[in-house]
Amino acid sequence: MTENENTSNDPIIICEDVHKWFDDFHVLKGITTTFKKGEKAVICGPSGSGKSTFIRTINRLEEHQRGTIIVDGIELTNDLRNINLIRQEVGMVFQQFNLFPHLSNLKNITLGPIRVRKLSKRKAEEEALALLERMGIADQAYKYPSEISGGQQQRVAIARALAMEPKIMLFDEPTSALDPEMISEVLDVMRELAHSGMTMLVVTHEMGFAREVADRVMFFDEGVVVEEAVPADFFDNPQHERTKLFISQTLQH
């Protein structure tokens, strides 16, 4: 499947000169970019470069202080109604999974659909079981998060985000907290999701995944986008010194 089949030209996320400060620390220094419907963007960069903060501003887990972010036609402001609408359109997967430990895997997934989408319990459970089937872990539905492996937990977390039927999925270093042998099972699920046409913004150090799946790789450093390009150009022909250094350091091991 090529990028043309499921990437349209309609923009779904528009960022215009986005700035963010943590007290005196200037984390994002004017990010301007547009993501198209169905686009897969991989965001990489050294730690502290603002890459996680950037995707967290897109569902307003972090507030930006200057500039505009428009997600699917809704501008992110302090309007509570807009924030709630955005959160239903944007799913998020965290580095530490953040599953709810007091709820079974199935209930982790059905909570949002029942409480926010107002589905019946039966309908929500049907959908959740179908999602777990898709993630390859249908047999773990009635266990608790603490009873399954990290790779399985992250797949439950992906199912939980998908259960809200989002238009956009944000992944914040989804494989960084996993043991090496579990990384591929999570990447497989993300690859399948990418082929289904989902718009995805992925912060990751998995360069193999980026090369294979991404339409665009963005390199963040010190709060700015230093370089962005299609994976082939980005990895084989980087323009900036910092990008070259980062790629050589990342690919060394």
Place this chain on the structure above:
Amino acid sequence: MHHASNTMAQNSTKIPFWRDTRVLQVLFQILFLLGVFLLAGILYANMLKGLDNLGLNLKLDFLRNEAGFDVSDTVIEYDPSNTYLKAFIVGVLNTLRVSLLGILCATVLGLFIGISRLSTNWLVRNIAATYIEIFRNIPLLLQILFWYTVFGSLPAARESINLFDTVFINNRSIYFPSLQQTAGISSWVGYFYAAAILSVISIFVLALIFHRKQVERMEEGDDIGYFTHVTRAAKWSIVPVFFIVAIIGWFLAPESPFVLGRPELQRFNVEGGIRFSAGFISLLIALSVYTSAFIAEVVRSGIQAVSKGQREAARAVGLSTGQTLRLIILPQAVPIIIPPLTSQYLNLAKNSSLATAAGYDDLFRIGSTILTQAGKAIPVFAMVMANYLIISLTTSAAMNWYNRWVNRFNR
């Protein structure tokens, strides 16, 4: 190989007992306990001898004597001609009343203020912080006297403050409406029993129906617990069947089985309704407010102990702030809160012995009166202490049970 088994044999058999830690540990514990019992025995024998010299004894038969003193605010009926034992029971019940109500009020207040303490709203957050710092840092005795003084400055009985003809307050008491039985009660009780029997039948029938589905779901690997169908049957029986029959019975009875007895202001005093003394109310307010400040801090630390990622994940699936608190944060905070909350409950129950300051006749105050009148210091003190011990241990046991129940899913 031979060498290894040789050393092992040496370890298990050849240590002389005065060097064997296992023997020594047990030995020292036995010696210590013997010492404690010996000391206690000497003290007890000495006390008996001393009491004998004074012409006193430890017998409890004085409890059958007439008390002769009045108690102003009681849960059960009591008059001065009753025995010391009855007076003592009145004291126990008074302590239980103020402790249980105090625990209830302090928990509700504390939960509310603890959550407010973490509000994103500046004003709410700082009002909660001020409340906590004021009431946590003023001695409880002072707070009891403060509320008692506030009560004392209210109008006298004949000019009682009248709140909507329902609640009356004066400098001695506060009156609330009370439920009073009428002649209609006897026929309503019939419907009440009928309701109970019908809902039990309904539970059995529904449980049988639900049982088949239960078996199916469990065969599918659904870990829903064996008695889920019984609880579901109970829910669907008790709520509709019991309540509907009981409510229909209420209206079919010749006369409403209970009426609201409102207090009325007479010429010199308030009559009817249910009366609480100023001492009780000021003690209750002081205990609740003082303890709620501590409970608020317990609640706050429990909520903060739940990781930030949980809140973010809840917000990311679209839950509102209230839903996040109720469905995600509190269920995880409660198991953390329970142990320190238990010690706050125990503190409240024991602090209720400051009732004397407000002139409320609790266990300690009545115990002191009996002690002075009957001159039986040791038995009375022992009884009072035993009662506080029982109250505290029961509270602990109940909270431990609740803790296990709350943690039943944390594996």
